[in-house]
Amino acid sequence: MFDKISKMLALLIFCLSGYFVSGVSEFMSFNWIILTGLSGVFLVFVLSPLISLIATVLSSLLNLVIRS
Structure with a gap:
């Protein structure tokens, strides 16, 4: 359960960074x-x-907590 959530979060961050890169590419230089x-x-x-x-x-x- 928790492993799935962490993977989803990682994927979301990766997608957002990719989206940000594609947005920036229209305005900035290639190195950036x-x-x-x-x-x-x-x-x-x-x-x-x-x-x-x-x-x-x-x-x-x-x-x-559950055990105690």
Whole structure:
């Protein structure tokens, strides 16, 4: 459940960064587009494990609360 949510969030961020890149491409130079794309990919790779970690911690806490 939580893993699905984190994957969906990562996908959403990736799509938004892609949309942003395509919007910027009409106004800015090519180098700026590459930088924006790289930062978008970087965000996905950093946020995805982070979201998964937070979700795992939350689910463990929830399990502890339910058990006690």
